[in-house]
Amino acid sequence: MSDNWQNDHGKEYIEGEYEVIEERDLHDNYGRHYSYRPEHAVSIDTRPPYVTYAILGINIIVYLLMNLFGLLFFLNQSQQLLIFGAKENTLIAYGQYWRLFTAMFLHIGIFHLFFNSYALYVYGPVVERLFGKVKFAAVYIISGLTGSLLSYMFSPNPAAGASGAIFGLMGALLYFRQRKRDIFYRIFGTQLIMIIAFNLFFGFVNAGIDNWGHIGGLIGGFLVGNAVGLYKEPVLEGRKILIWLLIVLIFALGLWYGHEKYVYKVKPYIPRSRDVIEADILESGFALKPDKWTVTGHLRLDSQSFNLV
Template sequence: MFIRNESFYSFRRSYPIVTILVAIHLILFVWMNFLPGGRWILTMGIGNNLAVAYGEYWRIITPIFMHIGAMHMLFNSFSLVIFGPALEKMLGKSKFLLIYLLTGTIANIATFFLGNPYMQHLGASGAIYGLLGLYVYLVINRKDLIDSANSQLVMTILIIGLVMTFVNPNINVLAHLFGLIAGAALGPLILIGVKRPYYANRVVFDDGEPTFDPNRWQKKRRLNKNIKKLIWVFFAVLVIAGLVSRFF
């Protein structure tokens, strides 16, 4: 569910919304840091509680797509590539984009009402945690949509992420927490009519064509090894991100 083995072309074709969101992250990062007009985009788009109070309401949405630090941008994009595809396939493009934008917006609204009036913020973390919140709802209430191995992986990564949220002083804690809560709270509505995705019993090869795999459950040991590797890789990225963000 979370282990990607598609080619870039296959990934782009199968998960267009995730691909577009990651592309926006990259384009805005490059523009804000290296191209003419980048400083203006940053100034006009960054989340700014005082500016929102004076009526600049677009700042509740625009920070979802903006990152000024390379590690911040790469980490959030990596997280989206890991957690986004299964939900995009499960929900469909429209619902996936809706839950992503709603949870990110709710996270920024919470930051506005509960954060420091002079606080400035940016990043897709609130929306990423919104996706995690939806996964938590799946783990607790929709076990028909997620297997036990992936449930364990989600909860492990969530715990690590929450620990890092409170350890790192540069994290927008409100955005993480309220993004998570929003994703879980919207779960019952966003999952109406959603059934177990077709690929749950299929193996996807590099050409993107699905084929039935009758021995899927006999490969549990191999899958568990891959999941353990993924957990350690993700943990390493979290630690590096936490350390680097202290210096930039």
């Protein structure tokens, strides 16, 4: 790395989960083998990770409010989750699409909240510095939505949790690996790949985990990472437009598929208004046992547990 580059750009560093890489570190480690190339350095957002902290705060506040609401109105956990916006396929199919968004801020018990909060605390600041605040927010929210969408499409169980969005952060880091492979392996080695593989395997062998939410979040994070690029990284307009169109197409097809799957799944189909269907489901929720779900009336879901996302 030339002295002129150092004078023009100053000292840049990237703070990761495991170590700090500085410009001189890049020079010392790579200078003997490589001439300077842009892929051997990265610009980061050096401001504190306020967006990560805000999301952590929102998750904790929502959890406390949900439990306080349950205590005041004598509601069990399933009822609390239903009212606060957990993913429930039939309600979504009948128009409550906002549940795809709200489900990512709900948690099923204190341990679920703790582990997701810890994962967000570990990976959130890294991704926020690599992508910047606005791009980080886009990665997190859209990954949470794609996680909820795949869960809606392929998992019959109600679900809640932030893991889809957190897997989206890992998906964004895979984009970082694609763009800055040398720096990626200096920060993470192979550990991040192993963590992703282990968690996906663990999700497949445990029935109470919504692995479709994880897979959807991972895909969403990688796609959004490609669409927005790293912090101060220019993204080709053509590529950006194509990726955003792909994301929109995925959501359109997913919502159509879910509507076809859940609205017309009972034969013979009896046409009923959306308000009547929603009232049946909401009313039946108050007769549920903790952690169980049964929908009565013309539409019926088997008794099942909430899935952790």
